[in-house]
Amino acid sequence: NAGVTQTPKFRVLKTGQSMTLLCAQDMNHEYMYWYRQDPGMGLRLIHYSVGEGTTAKGEVPDGYNVSRLKKQNFLLGLESAAPSQTSVYFCASRREYLGYEQYFGPGTRLTVT
């Protein structure tokens, strides 16, 4: 049982390049989330999904797209990376019912130059 995994762990992009971050969970969780963490800012929600085939915007969605084609996977895409997207990205998942713990992945450290 690996929990929540993220690929890749580190990445450096040039401005304008694109990439996809992969989040996978093997806990059969319905809900999945993408957060970004910047120094002094805590974690901020980018997008989330309440089930396969559904996605919704969070607090800071601009510049990102997501897809959830399979229940266990949640992809975060950057179509044209900008230096402002330099951050640590965390994926999380949780069970459907109210109040259950969000389980976080190990994070992806992305630098855009």
Place this chain on the structure above:
Amino acid sequence: GENVEQHPSTLSVQEGDSAVIKCTYSDSASNYFPWYKQELGKRPQLIIDIRSNVGEKKDQRIAVTLNKTAKHFSLHITETQPEDSAVYFCAAPDSGGGADGLTFGKGTHLIIQP
């Protein structure tokens, strides 16, 4: 949406003393309040949470109190140890308590002085 304020941003205490971190929230419909601990370079991990039908919850050296009227909740760590050094985040649900994600405070860097 929810707004969560967390204080202080940095807290330094002597080993063995107690530490208290406070958070306020804005949405009176919020009903679930977790606390996460994050060590340097690691993922956030839940250490304790509380639901709105409970005023206090304790787990060994850590406790959380909730005042729904004042819309604030606090983390209490007693008999602090070096391994308690980390960044602590409070959070509240984005829309009451549904499937939406969490709104996090900006974090408290807890330093345990030997």
